[in-house]
Amino acid sequence: MQIRSPVVAGAFYPFDAEELKKTIKDFLEKTKPERRKTIGIVAPHAGYVYCGKTMAAVYNSVSHSFETVVLVGPNHSGSGVGVATSLEIWKTPLGDLNPDEEFIKEISRDSIISEDPRSHWREHSIEVQLPWLQCRFKDFKIVPISINPIYFDLNNCKEIGTKISEAATYLRKKVLIVASSDFTHYGPMYGYEPFRGNTQEILKKIKEMDMEVIDHVLKLKAVDVVKTCDEKRLTVCGYGGIGAMLFAARDLGAKKAELVDYSTSFEVSRSTDAIVGYAGISVF
Template sequence: MTIRAPAVAGRFYQASPLGLRKQIQQWFAEPCDAELMPRALIVPHAGYMFSGKVAASAFRWLKKAHSPYRKVILIGPSHHYAFDGCALPADQYFATPLGEVKIDLQGVEKLSHLNDIELSDHIHELEHCLEVQLPFLQSCLSAFTLLPILTSRIAPSRLAQIIDPLWQDDTLLVISSDLSHYHPYADAQDIDHRTLKVIETFDPSLTPQQACGSTGINTLLLLAKQRGYFLTQLEYKNSGDTEAGDKERVVGYVSYLVSTTTQTGPE
């Protein structure tokens, strides 16, 4: 049995299981105003002191829904390595302070035969963008297998072809992405709000300058539009809105919920 050890526990989030559970439970205690079953989520991937609350605003819908999901496809951008296609791990488990998550070995086997897919524990070893989502998922789902996909040079249309047959009723799709990086506060807000308008029109044209996980978001937009799904923005902030950040060089964060029905207000 091979296990990927946590790479950013104690830096991006608490290494203490007790402290980590307590922090996530506090965020999950905030209310959700409607009943929507998430089919997919877009969530940020910075340190929890910066973006954890924004990520939790999406994951608590999953927690509330008591979802039937037994599989999770988790997609994020490779921050350390550039390569053609996508990378899957050969490891059998990913570990966090909350325990071990079993890799979807059947999914890995199915995709590993494609020219676009590389099996590489090395590419996954230091990557934070997928790891930071795992404690949230472990706090929402009683048992699940994980298909962790790191993207590099691949067209969203091609990734959508790869993902589409795997995104079944028992499977949640999670896209890990931050927004703009290192602009002054007001400039970042302007850039990000224009980016959000692009996302909300299901326009799969985002660039890495607008969102570091643009490939994953564009892929989701293609699939969600094709399936007639709805998109609900939950929370937008940037690092300058937190006690840990300043307003000179900020990073933007947003959370979205994708569902088969839309939220309706009182008549």
């Protein structure tokens, strides 16, 4: 079985195992959200220095362990096929994570989802979630799903979500579905400045844009998440995965959602050249 080695260890998060565990532990100890019997979450995927507070809050909100964690993230590089899973073992500084082979085979059957490790080799959106899972839970396998943004249309998102829920039901697996996504990417570094103003005006507008999408998530409205991001050309980089997670979570019995934390990179960087919004959302 092939090994998928980490590509952003030492950049997005510490490469040294002890330093990484301490970093995550320090973030987790600062958050005390109400814990839920969670089916799905939305979690950011930036460097921990920027979004660690939000990641800690949402991972700390999950009350129980799982047999299988399905991770759905955007394919920023565009490598490989459009919608891809992988049977590789994923290596992190904290140890190896094995794929749930029977789950992967089930979602790949007569499906838009193909098994293609190339789609994951250079992508960070799923990788950065894994150390948090390793620090919070034990004895789970993973199902990585990478989606090229050109495949973020409504029909594809619904098919991916349905495949996840059907596999979980058929295999009788207790699952957590992680939708990996940042929210608005604003500033000249991203080539996205649909509005300007002083710092507080910019931050207020970014939050308003993000909250429009977040409100749809909180109402479990997968269709509205996908349509809003698509029609308004928003820079929510993983909205397809959010939509897929919501379709699956509703099929699996989710009734509510909660915004556990919201932040922006400005809180750390103090720069308006590049501002990214981060939301931690629990679906239960």
